[in-house]
Amino acid sequence: MTTRTPTASTRFLTRLSTLVLVAAIAFGGFGLVGAVFGFGLSGHDVGVHTEVPGSRLSGLPKGAMPPDNVDVIVRVRHASAGQIRLLAARDLAPGLVLIAAIWLLRGLLVSVREGDPFNEHNVNRLRTLAVVVLAGVPLAAFVSSVFAGELADSAGLKGAGTHVPFPGNAVVGGLALFVLAEVFAAGVRLRADLDGTV
């Protein structure tokens, strides 16, 4: 094993990932505690995502074609405890995916900082990260969309609907991570051969 002084960017990224991880866990914990006791991150105000028909837009320039639906956020003041719980539930799944992804990335960065990134642990980390991106991101988007729909319904915004766009970015990102994991696995095998060469 060769141990070299980590580069400044490696040290910076490791610290940044630690900071983001701690912040994500803190916000997630605060959100969960708030959901139990009936207060959100912004007090009792809740931003509800919903859609309105494009035909209701006014003041567009002459000749402009509005889309079928437009995403809007409706601010609900003095939200009920149930609505705040729905808000927490909406943000829980994407939050968990974010924490898992940063946790795995931080593990990779720590191994780079320690000068030994080509090992089996990192192959498993990259494969897990690929699954998180490929399956976790669309699943979290779907779960979040279901709770967002419930929240919109609870605010009287009927017809908000549940829709999850095709997760093209997650598919490409997840496949790229799987490829990277296999490249790492080949690197680990080459390194084992090199270590046994006299």
Next chain:
Amino acid sequence: MVALSEYGVAVHLDELLEARGMTLAQLAEEADITVVNLSVLKNGRAKAVRFSTLAALCRALDCQPGDLLSWTPPRK
């Protein structure tokens, strides 16, 4: 006792050193190979040997590669 590698290859360093009255440290200095690498070879933990290493050992021990290495079919 000669240690066999996982591929059934044995390195007869001990016998050659004894026959020539040399120590591992002397061989390391003579062949310009680290004692750690010689130990890896001697204990059957090597997976590959470079031609340069083989040539340096043959020069230092005044022997042929066949004197250094032998192969025994691994037991199933």
